[in-house]
Amino acid sequence: xxxxxxxxxxxxxxxxxxxxxxxxxxxxxxxxxxxxxxxxxxxxxxxxxxxxxxxxxxxxxxxxxxxxxxxxxxxxxxxxxxxxxxxxxxxxxxxxxxxxxxxxxxxxxxxxxxxxxxxxxxxxxxxxxxxxxxxxxxxxxxxxxxxxxxxxxxxxxxxxxxxxxxxxxxxxxxxxxxxxxxxxxxxxxxxxxxxxxxxxxxxxxxxxxxxxxxxxxxxxxxxxxxxxxx
Amino acid sequence: xxxxxxxxxxxxxxxxxxxxxxxxxxxxxxxxxxxxxxxxxxxxxxxxxxxxxxxxxxxxxxxxxxxxxxxxxxxxxxxxxxxxxxxxxxxxxxxxxxxxxxxxxxxxxxxxxxxxxxxxxxxxxxxxxxxxxxxxxxxxxxxxxxxxxxxxxxxxxxxxxxxxxxxxxxxxxxxxxxxxxxxxxxxxxxxxxxxxxxxxxxxxxxxxxxxxxxxxxxxxxxxxxxxxxx
Numbered sequence: 001x002x003x004x005x006x007x008x009x010x011x012x013x014x015x016x017x018x019x020x021x022x023x024x025x026x027x028x029x030x031x032x033x034x035x036x037x038x039x040x041x042x043x044x045x046x047x048x049x050x051x052x053x054x055x056x057x058x059x060x061x062x063x064x065x066x067x068x069x070x071x072x073x074x075x076x077x078x079x080x081x082x083x084x085x086x087x088x089x090x091x092x093x094x095x096x097x098x099x100x101x102x103x104x105x106x107x108x109x110x111x112x113x114x115x116x117x118x119x120x121x122x123x124x125x126x127x128x129x130x131x132x133x134x135x136x137x138x139x140x141x142x143x144x145x146x147x148x149x150x151x152x153x154x155x156x157x158x159x160x161x162x163x164x165x166x167x168x169x170x171x172x173x174x175x176x177x178x179x180x181x182x183x184x185x186x187x188x189x190x191x192x193x194x195x196x197x198x199x200x201x202x203x204x205x206x207x208x209x210x211x212x213x214x215x216x217x218x219x220x221x222x223x224x225x226x227x228x229x230x
Numbered sequence: 231x232x233x234x235x236x237x238x239x240x241x242x243x244x245x246x247x248x249x250x251x252x253x254x255x256x257x258x259x260x261x262x263x264x265x266x267x268x269x270x271x272x273x274x275x276x277x278x279x280x281x282x283x284x285x286x287x288x289x290x291x292x293x294x295x296x297x298x299x300x301x302x303x304x305x306x307x308x309x310x311x312x313x314x315x316x317x318x319x320x321x322x323x324x325x326x327x328x329x330x331x332x333x334x335x336x337x338x339x340x341x342x343x344x345x346x347x348x349x350x351x352x353x354x355x356x357x358x359x360x361x362x363x364x365x366x367x368x369x370x371x372x373x374x375x376x377x378x379x380x381x382x383x384x385x386x387x388x389x390x391x392x393x394x395x396x397x398x399x400x401x402x403x404x405x406x407x408x409x410x411x412x413x414x415x416x417x418x419x420x421x422x423x424x425x426x427x428x429x430x431x432x433x434x435x436x437x438x439x440x441x442x443x444x445x446x447x448x449x450x451x452x453x454x455x456x457x458x459x460x
Contacts, residue, residue, distance in 0.1 A: 030350060116346050117353050120260060157413070161403055161421040168402020169395035176394040183387070191391040199429030 015053050018043045022054075023064045027106025031061060031118045062125060065115045068107035069129035075100040076133065086144030086204065087197055093140070094170065094192055098185035101174040108178060112171055130167065138163040141200070148204040166196055245283050248273045252284075253294045257336025261291060261348045292355060295345045298337035299359035305330040306363065316374030317427055323370070324400065324422055328415035331404040338408060342401055360397065368393040371430070378435065396426055 021043035025034040036057055040047040054060040079096020080089055101108040115126035141162055145154045173192055177183040251273035255264040266287055270277040284290040309326020310319055331338040345356035371392055375384045403422055407413040 032350065117350060118347075120262065120347060123347050157410075158417075158421055158424075160410075161406060161413070161418065162425050164402045164406040165399035165422055165425045169399040171402070172394045172398020173391055176391060180387070180390075183391070187388075188391065191388055192395055194388075194432075195392050195395045195429045196425060197429060198432035199425045199427060202424075202428035202432070 011053070014043075014045065014049075018045065018050055018053060018060070019064055019067055022060050023068060023104075023110055024106045026061060026064060026114050027109035031114045031122075036060075058121075061110075061114075061118075061122060064110050065122060065125040065129075068104070068111050069126065071104070071107065072097075072100055072111065073129060073132055073136075077136065080136075080140065086140070086147055087193070087201065089140060089144070090197060090200075091189065091193055093137075094189040095185060097170055098174060098177065098188040101178065102185040102188075105178045108174060112175060134163050134167050137166055141166075144200070144204055154204075162200065166192075166200075169196060241283070244273075244275065244279075248275065248280055248283060248290070249294055249297055252290050253298060253334075253340055254336045256291060256294060256344050257339035261344045261352075266290075288351075291340075291344075291348075291352060294340050295352060295355040298334070298341050299356065301334070301337065302327075302330055302341065303359060303362055303366075307366065310366075310370065316370070316377055317423070317431065319370060319374075320427060320430075321419060321423055323367075324419040325415060327400055328404060328407065328418040332407065332415040332418075335408045338404060342405060364393050364397050367396055371396075374430070392430065396422075396430075399426060 018039065022034075022039045025039050025042060029038075034057075036047055036050060039060070040050045043050070050060070054063055076093055076097050079099075080093035082089070084092065111126055111129065115122045138159055141154075141159050142156075145159065169192060173188050177185075177188045248269065252264075252269045255269050255272060259268075264287075266277055266280060269290070270280045273280070280290070284293055306323055306327050309329075310323035312319070314322065341356055341359065345352045368389055371389050372386075375389065399422060403418050407415075407418045
C-alpha cells in the first residue's frame, strides 16, 4: 500500500475524511440509499480511491460502525467519573452519552438505526458495542450497591436486568431526542435521571416497589413465576 | 381466490398455520436463513400453497410482523386495567407485556430483532407498532400525573421522553429475559417496576432528582443547555 499516491495528505487523514463523509451519508440517507459516488464527492476524493482504501460499501459501513462505536464508548467512559457518589456518576455518564449522541446524530443513526437494519453482520458489530456498555453499566450499578452496603438485597441477576433496562431507556431517549427539535443533552439526561435514578436510588436504599398480592387474574404473571424479589 | 382447493380446512385456518410456522422459523433461524421449503414443511402444506396464499417471502414476513404486532399491543391493552392506581396499572401492563414476550419468544424476535434487521420496509412496520405503544404509555403517564395533581410540574415534552425511556427499557429487558434462562415474566416486570416506578413515583410526587450545579466540566452538558426542569 506504500505506493498509493497521497497528494500531500497522509493516508490516515484522508481515510478519516472518507469515514466522516460515509457516516454523514449513511446516517442521513440510510445504508441502502447511500451511494459510493455521493460519499466520494462529499469526501472530496475519487470513487476508486474510496474503494482502494476501504474496499467495498460493506467494509466502509463496517468501518463506520466500529469508529462510531469506539467514539461513543470512550465518551461514556471518559464522562463517568469514578469516586463520585453513585447518582453523580450516573448523571455524568448519562450527560456524556446524550452529549455525544446529540453532537454526532449521524454517528448515532449509523450505530443504533442503520447498523441494526441491514443484516446480521452489521447488527453483530453494533451488538458488540452494546454489550460493552451494558457490562460497564452493570459494574456501575454493582459499585453503587456496594457503596450502599446492599449487596445481599440485589442479586446479580437483577443488576443485569437493571443495566439492560437503563441502556434500553437511554437508547430510546437518544433516538427520540435527536428526532425532536430543541431537546438538549442535559434535558435528556435529567429526564432519565428523574425516571431511573429515584427508582434505582430507592432500590439501593432498600425501598423496593412491591407488587400487589391479588393480581393473579387476566393480566397476572405466568404460571410458575416465583417471587419477584428473588 | 375462491377457486383455491382447501381440503377440508378453511383458508383462514390454513393461513394461520402458515403464519405460525413462519414466525417460528423467522424467529429462530432469522429472516435470511429461513427457507420457504422449511416453512411449508413445518406448516404441513406444499410450498406453492404458501406462495399462493402469502405471495412471497417478503409478504409472508410482513404478515408475520403485522400479526405479532397486533397480538402484542392487544395483550398490553387488555392487561392494563383502567381505574386502578397508576402503579397498579403500570404493573399490570408490564406483566402483560413480559408474559406475552415470554410466551411467544419467536414472535418477539420477529418484531424486535428480525423486523429491524432486514431493511427499512420491515423496520417501518415494527416502528408503527412501537409508536402505538409509546402513545399508549404516554397516556398512562399523563393520567397518572393528573391523578397526582402534578400537571404543571410535568411538561408534555418530559412525559413524551419518559414514555420513550419506559418503552426502551421494556424492550431491552424482554430481549435479555428471553435470552437468559429462568427469568420469569413476573421477575422482569418487578425489575422494571423497581427501576422505573419508584423513579416515576417520586416524580409524580414532585420529588425530582436534581443535577448538581458544578458539573460544567469535561462531562458537562453541551453549550446552550437550559435547565433540565423546563
